[in-house]
Amino acid sequence: MIKYSLLKTAAAAALLGLSATAAQAEDVIRAVTFTPAQVSFAQNFQGFVDLVNERGAGIVQIQVIGGPETVPTERMGEAQKNGIVDMFLLPAGLYLNVVPEGEAFAGSNLDPMELRAAGGIDLVNEAFAAKGNAKVLAHVDGGGSFFLWTNQKPGIDEAGQLDLTGIRLRSSPLFRAFLEELGATSVVQNASDVYTSLERGVVQGTAYPVTGVRDFGWDKFLKYRINPGFFQTDVLISMNLDSWNALSDEAKEIVNQAAIDHEKSSYDANVAENESESKILADGGIENIELTGDQRKLFLETAYDIAWKRLQERDPTMHDALKAVFFKDL
Template sequence: MHQAKSHTNARTLRRGLIATALAALAFTSAFTGQANAEETLRAISAFPQSLAFSQSFKGFVDLVNERGKGVIQINYAGGPEMFPPNQQVDAVRRGVIDMQYGPASYYLGTMPEADAWVGSTVTATAARENGGFAIMQEAFSKKLGVNLLAHLDAGVKFYIYTINEPKRTDDGGVDLDGQRIRSQPIYNAFFEALGAIPVSVPVPDVYTGLERNTFDGSGWPIVGIRDLSWDKFLRYRIDPGFFQTDLAVVINPAKWEGLSDDAKKVLNDAAADYEKISYDNFQKVIEETDKAVRDNGMEVITLEGDAQAKFLDLAYDSAWKRMKDSGSEHYDALRKAYYDR
């Protein structure tokens, strides 16, 4: 069942990439006959390759490999079985791995600017155009010691899911007071503001925890909930969604500097193009996932009016306050570029 759900999302993403692959063929001829030898990058991701996000990263790899024939290729070597997810960027910095794909928020303690993506309300393409992406490139370089190439798969929102129907407040909100909700650093403060008790549980242990009722719910992106089969236990979803995915592609600076100009162009162009492609593809996956969980009996609790506004204010304010409290010199510029509520 788990594999079937993962394969469904993967098929949707692959269908969305067919046109991309065809378009990529047009780029290949531009580099035919180049004197430089083909260069290869070794890449890893923070997630197992079966998950939809990793399948999307594979789409980026395929796009680069098609456009970069004879110039630049990426070898997608694996996922967390190679390096723990929260140590992968350091492996890139040290040059053990050339490229990595995963959440920027894993490194919030070192780079508080990751919250600009967490609390973003604009697309990655818009942030490239308004200067926000360039600021993030500076932050990645200065704080993490890696070059930022892309912000992929943006626009996938997070939701709160519960095992039992949540109580409602008099003003139309939800009462999560005392509820133990599986969390992670990006939404601990938000959950606490809702009265919930954030619980830290590694992803591989969540299914068992839900099965044993050791906690009452979980925060998670809409896309991954079926991949992991958590929807078997989480039967209620609180709408609207909040935040958005913060998935970065980074590359080792020395490796980048050693690439030919043609190779750099292939990577930069593919990164900008795939930001839009992956956004569009995931909108389709989101629609399919939403329909599937509803058809399977998940009940959606939709907050409206002032209750919805209050819910979203608590969410986004928690992310931006965290960055402001960190003393980031980029706070004002990033908020202007990434937040338009």
């Protein structure tokens, strides 16, 4: 795999007699996304790219070089750590093996702006820098949760909890333990493989945000959506730390402010998109199963407890500090 890095040059400065400042070319940041270009997460990221490229003309530019076809999703965390590419649109849950503290994003019940104001981004960046050689710039596409989507109607156990026994669900490292706690058989695979798995009956459903279900074409096979949503979407814009440090101060300011602005605008857009997509899916025949009362509370407590317990087991060093900032008691 080709190793990309930030490209900086003072092309022809000596020949032209220009000052180093005047002759310095734009910083070029090469980026990849965890979903293919047609999926809403990648499309939303393009809005951030456009914002940086507009504000950073002559100073800093972002080039999106591809998605999982460029760097396999399961290798993106290591690729970021090793500087294979400069910038990633990548959920924290897809590289918890590298930075287990990324669990805090899914385990949070604060929106991204509340989290930033509380110092959450600064705090978690201590772990991302030390373990992932990375810097988190923004928690984007907030305002959404993961939902269970199935083509079989789930049951309820004696304790009143949702019972997924006998149902095979596509999973990811982020929510595998939660699905297994509910009795499901977990099949870990990339989102790009789910369509074929649903088509062939390898799985009977998946867990995923509302946005993305139609993009991947899964609505053709799914019949039920279980509410409420659990966890929080944990999509991050992050950079290899060495690439970040190599940027000029002016470029850093442009990229950082664009990330903060996009964090808020993507949240607002995602809330609206979740509402519209939910209606389209319901109108298309997907039935909503609504957990209420004690059943709802038990479902959410189970999800959040698993997220924080998993961090505690993997590395308890920052568990208490992160939970105090990232989570408000239900």
